[in-house]
Amino acid sequence: MHACGHDIHASVALGTALALHRQRNRFSGRVRVFFHPAEEAEPVGRRSILSQNLLDGFDHAIGIHINPNLPVGVFNAIPGAVTKSADQFSITFIGEMAHGAMPHKGVDAIAIAAAFICEVQKVVSREFPARDATVITIGKIRSGEAANIICPEVTVEGTIRTRTRERRQMINERVAELAHGLAALHHGRARVDQISGEPAVVNDPGLVARFQRIVVEAEGEAALSTDQQEEGSDDSAIIRRRCLRSTSGSAAGRPGNEWFLHTPTFGASDDLLAPTTDAVVRLCLDVLDDPATG
Incomplete structure (x- = not known):
């Protein structure tokens, strides 16, 4: 299970579509809601979105992901890079059999x-600034x-995550260089296959400011968090327009919901459905009313 x-x-997306449809006389313009498949299984998710032309004809994109680090009713939104790129590698080291x-x-x-x-961990700890959050x-x-x-x-398989495009290219090159160098040092060979995944998601400052204002107006200052960057990745970075990717609390700390994403015991409270859907609907209407961003 993806967990x-x-x-x-999907429930928030469906709720947003239903709410906006009921209020369709309140705005002019179009809102397209799509259920994003396989956002961590490149190129499946990106390919399906692009092949169906789902990104054609719109100017802004809004995405929400639940976050176990936040309590229910709290939203996190910051400008700039909010996720990491995600590349994969498969390296086969070839030696010679003996008894x-x-x-x-x-x-x-x-x-x-x-x-x-x-040795590959030293590439991160000794060659890259800690602020890059490279992993x-x-x-x-x-x-x-x-x-x-x-x-x-x-065969060794792994993943590389970082927030900057420049560091992304550099670390992929260093991993391949290190694999070939160490193999030669030990009189072996290395075959390196690298798969480029999704880039980091970069939030538009104007959309972030709108969302922060909407959250505070609707729920108060306590409902807004602005100090958490995400450590994961997804392919919503393919939406190279004004983009907002926010996170909402998922009842972390409640009995039965203490676990993080991608664990078999992870759970999310239904209590976050209404406030999250409401925040997305408010932002959509705000953008439709005034499409310009700051």
């Missing part, structure tokens, strides 16, 4: 992979078939 709260997101009692007659691919896993995660390793055999081939 990212998309049932809540485990005679390792000098082979080239140990597991040893090469182990060296890479340790390299190794999530999958496939290797070996017997305990007494020098393994000839290891």
